[in-house]
Amino acid sequence: MQSGGCTNVLNSSLFGIVSEAADAGAFGRVHGASHGLEGLLEGKTVDLTDVPQATWRRIARSPGAALGSTRRKLTPDDVPIVLGRLAALSIGYWFIIGGNDSAETGHTLSVEATKAGYDLTVVNVPKTIDNDLVMTDHCPGxxxxxxxxxxxxxxxxxxxxxxxxxxxxxxxxxxxxxxxxxxxxxxxxxxxxxxxxxxxxxxxxxxxxxxxxxxxxxxxxxxxxxxxxxxxxxxxxxxxxxxxxxxxxxxxxxxxxxxxxxxxxxxxxxxxxxxxxxxx
Amino acid sequence: MQSGGCTNVLNSSLFGIVSEAADAGAFGRVHGASHGLEGLLEGKTVDLTDVPQATWRRIARSPGAALGSTRRKLTPDDVPIVLGRLAALSIGYWFIIGGNDSAETGHTLSVEATKAGYDLTVVNVPKTIDNDLVMTDHCPGxxxxxxxxxxxxxxxxxxxxxxxxxxxxxxxxxxxxxxxxxxxxxxxxxxxxxxxxxxxxxxxxxxxxxxxxxxxxxxxxxxxxxxxxxxxxxxxxxxxxxxxxxxxxxxxxxxxxxxxxxxxxxxxxxxxxxxxxxxx
CATH class of the missing domain: 3.40.50.460 (Phosphofructokinase domain)
Structure with missing residues (x-):
């Protein structure tokens, strides 16, 4: 999922995650949310498993956000819907490429998943070029x-x-x-x-x-x-x-x-x- | 002489003129006006004849204007002073790298030099990236x-x-x-x-x-x-x-x-x- 204001790193990070996962044979299938939380809530996702390498190389160097970004704020009502969408796709690992608000969304959903007994690992991939993350040497970009x-x-x-x-x-x-x-x-x-x-x-x-x-x-x-x-x-x-x-x-x-x-x-x-x- | 708002082409053109002239052995000495017309009026010029190639290569790729630029408007009182400064340095060819106003200054001084019986060739080197010169395929930059x-x-x-x-x-x-x-x-x-x-x-x-x-x-x-x-x-x-x-x-x-x-x-x-x- 990509989220927040666009910088080139949104696409570079997406490419990095998917290609490393593919090389490691770590996941079955890889799904992307269209326009972040907004698309996920509406069930708009894209299967990224079989995207050709040539396309990925173009995406990695492109501005914008290949999946589409958003600034949608998570509400309490959203939580069960999001967890339901993730479960329907059998998502076990959720990568959120975004800034502070996106990280907060990820944290909330990680806590809520645990409460609901859903085994979900949420990984935040910092998008910010502000370099404002404590304990991080420097932020991508x-x-x-x-x-x-x-x-x-x-x-x-x-x-x-x-x-x-x-x-x-x-x-x-x-x-x-x-x-x-x-x-x-x-x-x-x-x-x-x-x-x-x-x-x-x-x-x-x-x-x-x-x-x-x-x-x-x-x-x-x-x-x-x-x-x-x-x-x-x-x-x-x-x-x-x-x-x-x-x-x-x-x-x-x-x-x-x-x-x-x-x-x-x-x-x-x-x-x-x-x-x-x-x-x- | 460099004149008008800065674009990289001010320095690239300066380098082009001086290096071509040097290769052709076309001129005795090459002088540059400091901050264009402003410096020329005050007699502030720089002898560019012996500037080393390594310096020129750095100048060619630098932003700003190595000689200094200006927006000084030519007044009728300036004309004899400028012609006097040029004559004192035995300038026969005057290259003005600049935009519309600089070209107008050059044209006025070319006409005035002819009137005064001074053999001066004024060459305007268009600086504008606006590409607004008729009869020019495209402007530098x-x-x-x-x-x-x-x-x-x-x-x-x-x-x-x-x-x-x-x-x-x-x-x-x-x-x-x-x-x-x-x-x-x-x-x-x-x-x-x-x-x-x-x-x-x-x-x-x-x-x-x-x-x-x-x-x-x-x-x-x-x-x-x-x-x-x-x-x-x-x-x-x-x-x-x-x-x-x-x-x-x-x-x-x-x-x-x-x-x-x-x-x-x-x-x-x-x-x-x-x-x-x-x-x-």
Missing amino acids: YGSAARFVALAAMGAGADAEAMGAASPITIQEVMGRDTGWLAAAAALGRREERDAPHVICLPETPVDEDRFVAQIEAAYTRFGFAVAVVSENARSANGVLGGQCEPWFVDDFGHPYYDGPARYLAGLVSKRLSVRTRYE | YGSAARFVALAAMGAGADAEAMGAASPITIQEVMGRDTGWLAAAAALGRREERDAPHVICLPETPVDEDRFVAQIEAAYTRFGFAVAVVSENARSANGVLGGQCEPWFVDDFGHPYYDGPARYLAGLVSKRLSVRTRYE
Whole structure:
């Protein structure tokens, strides 16, 4: 089952699980749920046992999620239905490729299966590139995402430095809900003081707007350009960053989605320093 | 001289010019202006004649602009100063790597040099990846930019399709001031009706907001997901797209910079269809 926001690792992990299982002759048949929990509840599954190797090789390198993903939240009413669907297919091992919410779903169903006397092993395959799992050396996909972020910061620095007075400041926003590993990875390309990024904002530490602008100004004054990298969830001490009062979209669970902090911070720097500031 | 917004082609073209000239033994010495017209006016130039090959190979593959770029506009007062700087270095051939504004600067100075009896050949090396030059088969960098855009649209399609109901619509914004070649290139990865992008907005054709939402809705209803690609300068029939009343930044020339159209259109679709809509 694949679940949550798409990254390439959803398909790489699916391929890894199925091919290792096939090589080991570990399972009888392998079934995939269509659009995760959503499909499983409706009985929409795909038999993956005889998918040809050539197809698997294409899937492994494809974006998206070959089985289809979802953000469906598990409800208590779902539990017996899910266990019934799994039993009908004689599922003994259930691999859930997904993020935090998917792992929670897996945990709940593992506990419920035990209660119901159903012998089910649930294996969570972390999808998150945020690298936010304790006891895990690194999450699948984190390495390549970190490399991308480091290169993006180096590129933004080279561009901002080259543009000089015409467009000297850039704010880059990167993923990372509760941990700043990805934003922090932007520093990996730094060799000297003048190298980008000059400021990094992590979700773990509240952003002080005055201090942020002062740090950008200091780098700009010293080097003639400045680059900041901010986590998507960088917040001020009292919640969302100023100006983000109206949510962009509210989903079925009532979760509000706001503009990212880069746009707001770029506007702030732009106004305070009267210098063109890009965000991306 | 390098000029205008940074793309990798600024450095590739610089390397191409200098290495071809060196191989041909065409010139005595080669000088580069620091931050384009800005540096040239202040007499800030760099002698590039003896830069080692290893350095050139690194420059050719670097982002930014090795000499430094600028957006300095030529004024009538600048003309005698620039011609004086060029004469002091005995410049007979002047290569300007840049976009439309840089080409205009080159043209003006070529005309003025002739008037002043100075034998100067000005060569414009187009930097634009917009591919907007008449009589040019394609502009340097257009090919790789077009490939990137096509792959980005394919990726957005795979993600949106995989996410299904959770996040089925994406609006991608791509470069292109007056011509839509880059946005149009997003169609290069399409093989079937259901493939992304389902809507493309070019700067040449005004965006009708109702029609845009209707086209997105039609694709969403039919395929379960939808992707639109819009040029950064996609506009409505009466100017900027609704909601973009306040410029983001106003530069020294009084040019206003607005939010791109993707953000506005994503908000519009999000509200009208009550479906989560991403923009990037």
